[in-house]
Amino acid sequence: xxxxxxxxxxxxxxxxxxxxxxxxxxxxxxxxxxxxxxxxxxxxxxxxxxxxxxxxxxxxxxxxxxxxxxxxxxxxxxxxxxxxxxxxxxxxxxxxxxxxxxxxxxxxxxxxxxxxxxxxxxxxxxxxxxxxxxxxxxxxxxxxxxxxxxxxxxxxxxxxxxxxxxxxxxxxxxxxxxxxxxxxxxxxxxxxxxxxxxxxxxxxxxxxxxxxxxxxxxxxxxxxxxxxxxxxxxxxxxxxxxxxxxxxxxxxxxxxxxxxxxxxxxxxxxxxxxxxxxxxxxxxxxxxxxxxxxxxxxxxxxxxxxxxxxxxxxxxxxxxxxxxxxxxxxxxxxxxxxxxxxxxxxxxxxxxxxxxxxxxxxxxxxxxxxxxxxxxxxxxxxxxxxxxxxxxxxxxxxxxxxxxxxxxxxxxxxxxxxxxxxxxxxxxxxxxxxxxxxxxxxxxxxxxxxxxxxxxxxxxxxxxxxxxxxxxxxxxxxxxxxxxxxxxxxxxxxxxxxxxxxxxxxxxxxxxxxxxxxxxxxxxxxxxxxxxxxxxxxxxxxxxxxxxxxxxxxxxxxxxxxxxxxxxxxxxxxxxxxxxxxxxxxxxxxxxxxxxxxxxxxxxxxxxxxxxxxxxxxxxxxxxxxxxxxxxxxxxxxxxxxxxxxxxxxxxxxxxxxxxxxxxxxxxxxxxxxxxxxxxxxxxxxxxxxxxxxxxxxxxxxxxxxxxxxxxxxxxxxxxxxxxxxxxxxxxxxxxxxxxxxxxxxxxxxxxxxxxxxxxxxxxxxxxxxxxxxxxxxxxxxxxxxxxxxxxxxxxxxxxxxxxxxxxxxxxxxxxxxxxxxxxxxxxxxxxxxxxxxxxxxxxxxxxxxxxxxxxxxxxxxxxxxxxxxxxxxxxxxxxxx
Amino acid sequence: xxxxxxxxxxxxxxxxxxxxxxxxxxxxxxxxxxxxxxxxxxxxxxxxxxxxxxxxxxxxxxxxxxxxxxxxxxxxxxxxxxxxxxxxxxxxxxxxxxxxxxxxxxxxxxx
Numbered sequence: 001x002x003x004x005x006x007x008x009x010x011x012x013x014x015x016x017x018x019x020x021x022x023x024x025x026x027x028x029x030x031x032x033x034x035x036x037x038x039x040x041x042x043x044x045x046x047x048x049x050x051x052x053x054x055x056x057x058x059x060x061x062x063x064x065x066x067x068x069x070x071x072x073x074x075x076x077x078x079x080x081x082x083x084x085x086x087x088x089x090x091x092x093x094x095x096x097x098x099x100x101x102x103x104x105x106x107x108x109x110x111x112x113x114x115x116x117x118x119x120x121x122x123x124x125x126x127x128x129x130x131x132x133x134x135x136x137x138x139x140x141x142x143x144x145x146x147x148x149x150x151x152x153x154x155x156x157x158x159x160x161x162x163x164x165x166x167x168x169x170x171x172x173x174x175x176x177x178x179x180x181x182x183x184x185x186x187x188x189x190x191x192x193x194x195x196x197x198x199x200x201x202x203x204x205x206x207x208x209x210x211x212x213x214x215x216x217x218x219x220x221x222x223x224x225x226x227x228x229x230x231x232x233x234x235x236x237x238x239x240x241x242x243x244x245x246x247x248x249x250x251x252x253x254x255x256x257x258x259x260x261x262x263x264x265x266x267x268x269x270x271x272x273x274x275x276x277x278x279x280x281x282x283x284x285x286x287x288x289x290x291x292x293x294x295x296x297x298x299x300x301x302x303x304x305x306x307x308x309x310x311x312x313x314x315x316x317x318x319x320x321x322x323x324x325x326x327x328x329x330x331x332x333x334x335x336x337x338x339x340x341x342x343x344x345x346x347x348x349x350x351x352x353x354x355x356x357x358x359x360x361x362x363x364x365x366x367x368x369x370x371x372x373x374x375x376x377x378x379x380x381x382x383x384x385x386x387x388x389x390x391x392x393x394x395x396x397x398x399x400x401x402x403x404x405x406x407x408x409x410x411x412x413x414x415x416x417x418x419x420x421x422x423x424x425x426x427x428x429x430x431x432x433x434x435x436x437x438x439x440x441x442x443x444x445x446x447x448x449x450x451x452x453x454x455x456x457x458x459x460x461x462x463x464x465x466x467x468x469x470x471x472x473x474x475x476x477x478x479x480x481x482x483x484x485x486x487x488x489x490x491x492x493x494x495x496x497x498x499x500x501x502x503x504x505x506x507x508x509x510x511x512x513x514x515x516x517x518x519x520x521x522x523x524x525x526x527x528x529x530x531x532x533x534x535x536x537x538x539x540x541x542x543x544x545x546x547x548x549x550x551x552x553x554x555x556x557x558x559x560x561x562x563x564x565x566x567x568x569x570x571x572x573x574x575x576x577x578x579x580x581x582x583x584x585x586x587x588x589x590x591x592x593x594x595x596x597x598x599x600x601x602x603x604x605x606x607x608x609x610x611x612x613x614x615x616x617x618x619x620x621x622x623x624x625x626x627x628x629x630x631x632x633x634x635x636x637x638x639x640x641x642x643x644x645x646x647x648x649x650x651x652x653x654x655x656x657x658x659x660x661x662x663x664x665x666x667x668x669x670x671x672x673x674x675x676x677x678x679x680x681x682x683x684x685x686x687x688x689x690x691x692x693x694x695x696x697x698x699x700x701x702x703x704x705x706x707x708x709x710x711x712x713x714x715x716x717x718x719x720x721x722x723x724x725x726x727x728x729x730x731x732x733x734x735x736x737x738x739x740x741x742x743x744x745x746x747x748x749x750x751x752x753x754x755x756x757x758x759x760x761x762x763x764x765x766x767x768x769x770x771x772x773x774x775x776x777x778x779x780x781x782x783x784x785x786x787x788x789x790x791x792x793x794x795x796x797x798x799x800x801x802x803x804x805x806x807x808x809x810x811x812x813x814x815x816x817x818x819x820x821x822x823x824x825x826x827x828x829x830x831x832x833x834x835x836x837x838x839x840x841x842x843x844x845x846x847x848x849x850x851x852x853x854x855x856x857x858x859x860x861x862x863x864x865x866x867x868x869x870x871x872x873x874x875x876x877x878x879x880x881x882x
Numbered sequence: 883x884x885x886x887x888x889x890x891x892x893x894x895x896x897x898x899x900x901x902x903x904x905x906x907x908x909x910x911x912x913x914x915x916x917x918x919x920x921x922x923x924x925x926x927x928x929x930x931x932x933x934x935x936x937x938x939x940x941x942x943x944x945x946x947x948x949x950x951x952x953x954x955x956x957x958x959x960x961x962x963x964x965x966x967x968x969x970x971x972x973x974x975x976x977x978x979x980x981x982x983x984x985x986x987x988x989x990x991x992x993x
Contacts, residue, residue: 024957028909032952054929061930064933068935
């Protein structure tokens with residue numbers, strides 16, 4: 001064994017010495033033979049000849065020895081590589097086009113696959129994350145809603161399918177003691193939260209099991225990034241204090257850098273603190289901002305857990321009809337919660353780039369065939385000299401592999417740029433904290449793609465070119481009028497495939513364009529232009545009383561409205577398209593009592609005077625709120641058109657009364673009088689239907705968290721800093737968060753579709769260009785091949801227009817077959833897009849027809865250029881050519 | 883030329899070369915002639931099979947080679963058995979003996 005290894009090394013590294021030695025040895029053998037013959041009495045000439053005959057060919061003997069040597073296969077591979085590289089260098093045009101085409105396909109795939117890997121494949125940083133289930137409640141009116149705390153407590157004690165359950169309640173804090181007051185996000189969690197997830201410790205301790213009781217000491221866990229940015233990564237940080245909402249919290253732990261929660265999370269605090277602050281702990285009907293995560297018990301599955309939890313929900317609904325009537329549960333794996341609605345978009349894009357790669361491969365295969373025709377003589381010669389077909393295929397595949405490797409390397413470079421472009425295109429938060437990058441897994445994928453492309457674009461031409469039938473045909477072909485029927489057929493098939501693939505992509509892009517266009521035509525129910533919005537949350541102790549809140553909001557509104565350039569300013573909660581919702585049951589006056597789950601459940605907005613005008617919601621009837629509607633005047637409300645039509649179809653809704661909650665026997669109901677009717681708004685996204693809405697005045701129902709809305713004609717940046725100044729002049733510790741324009745909010749609400757469309761449009765554009773080049777290549781090559789034939793035809797009296805029609809007809813035939821196949825494929829595939837479409841059928845005939853004509857035009861244009869060349873063939877030149 | 887050309891069995895050539903070199907180092911032609919001589923012309927080894935075999939066996943470590951002078955003062959490459967080669971010759975000889983015995987019996991039984 002060691003001796004074989006030694007030989008291998010010697011053969012590889014001192015190959016020239018080894019060869020020289022072998023040569024000398026064979027020569028000396030011949031000399032000895034000649035000498036033997038001479039001594040046997042032969043004449044010198046005869047002795048030499050006899051020796052040569054017995055030797056049987058100097059070079060052959062050497063070749064036999066080489067083939068038997070250790071590492072012989074490596075040597076042939078190396079030979080193939082060098083030969084392939086030489087061939088590629090000799091055809092720089094071909095090489096550049098092929099490498100570029102492959103790089104586009106591989107680069108697009110790599111970039112999209114990086115997103116797939118980051119969002120769908122990369123393991124979540126939890127122990128056995130497939131066992132973690134996110135649980136929400138459902139109501140028939142709204143769908144999925146948050147969990148109420150008492151229900152969570154009951155679930156935890158009644159369920160056996162889960163070994164652990166933890167409540168996660170979103171909380172926000174004002175972080176003081178930094179240059180600018182800042183608002184941070186966090187979760188109040190059950191003490192077992194981190195141990196259930198299986199997060200390894202980074203610094204410090206976990207929560208104590210007693211820390212979910214009300215009145216627990218204020219302790220906090222910091223995210224790794226907050227620790228780095230705000231505490232300078234101090235390793236002695238555990239035990240130190242940090243001020244949140246004006247209260248001192250003891251830092252007990254720093255989270256590891258790979259910690260990911262369902263939302264942006266800067267801090268974790270024990271649930272006990274949050275229960276202490278809010279009253280939701282005892283209100284079973286309060287489904288505020290809590291989600292439950294459970295770890296499946298050994299032996300339990302998502303299905304068994306679902307059955308059990310549905311049973312528990314039914315039981316609770318019977319037990320507590322007032323709050324739980326018709327409420328169900330929704331369970332999903334934690335991965336699905338992280339992926340959200342991105343999955344269909346990502347998979348569609350992954351499919352699209354795969355199509356682009358296939359088109360690239362078809363193009364390169366076509367190039368290979370075209371060039372291969374020029375190499376027929378070389379290949380024929382090598383076959384004739386006894387080279388094995390397998391050996392030749394291997395040689396051609398090595399060339400393909402070289403091309404694919406260069407294409408892969410360049411594609412990787414394109415992907416680096418592509419990933420940057422995609423991450424810039426995607427709004428923050430859309431990927432749920434996943435970071436898209438080129439890692440080992442992605443590189444492995446690229447390597448796989450390279451091999452795949454070699455098989456796709458290299459194998460067919462290699463097989464074809466070394467086919468003995470084709471060989472004989474082509475050998476004749478060199479002297480006949482039309483050549484290579486079989487080869488032309490293969491090239492035609494490849495071009496047809498390209499057209500079909502491009503058509504499917506273009507149909508997808510077309511449907512998306514139409515959806516997005518329709519979506520942007522949707523009236524959101526308000527006028528987003530020139531409206532700036534930002535969020536203010538009064539968390540400090542001094543705002544715990546209602547008068548303090550009212551006074552703060554009033555001063556903000558007055559001073560902001562007085563800023564130069566401001567047309568109007570207002571405050572409101574749950575503004576459209578932001579994902580902030582507040583819903584509550586209402587009862588109409590005079591309505592018979594209903595089952596608890598059947599009460600109207602509108603979205604509720606708490607707004608200031610001027611809100612309707614500032615946001616541009618239309619006032620249909622009655623009046624909006626004024627400063628005169630205060631805590632001491634009768635309670636008033638606005639309702640939306642949908643609510644007015646639903647409950648007062650044939651009456652004037654103005655003056656009608658309703659109350660929040662359900663009528664109860666004790667106490668006098670607190671009625672609100674409807675004073676105005678406003679237009680419906682798209683609270684839940686442009687693609688989603690409007691819901692029932694009611695509006696109340698913050699003067700009558702003060703709240704601690706509102707959006708400031710400012711309609712202005714001026715410069716946004718200047719306005720923002722002016723508003724910052726106003727807020728700081730009222731309360732220097734009050735942070736401002738979520739500053740954006742309403743237009744941005746509208747755009748972001750359709751960002752998944754928009755990003756998908758941009759990328760899909762880009763890829764289908766690429767596909768059409770590549771397919772156009774493909775057709776052009778086939779027709780141009782064909783024209784070049786038929787120059788002689790065309791010359792004969794024209795000499796025999798064919799008109800130029802006949803020649804033009806003949807060539808165009810050829811391109812048209814390819815296009816027609818490709819379009820028909822593509823339409824059928826698109827018909828089968830566009831349903832995958834359905835969840836991304838809006839008010840467009842996946843089989844929209846106009847899109848299908850439009851795309852088919854676009855491709856037909858591209859195909860004819862691509863054939864027209866070579867067709868014109870054919871038309872101008874000079875008869876004499878063409879005939880003399882032979 | 884030769885009365886009959888017998889196809890060499892796989893592995894037989896190795897054994898013949900080892901045997902030819904058992905007594906004294908020989909150059910390539912010497913090995914061919916020795917084999918011809920001891921098999922009384924049954925096996926005539928052509929360079930096309932001799933050289934690959936010699937080189938392969940050298941890579942296996944059974945033979946070693948050196949450049950020397952022939953009887954007529956010509957430079958020639960000589961091969962000799964290594965210790966491993968001698969061991970291999972022993973085991974191969976035994977194996978061959980068993981095989982030829984078995985084949986012989988089988989043929990007798992059939993007739």
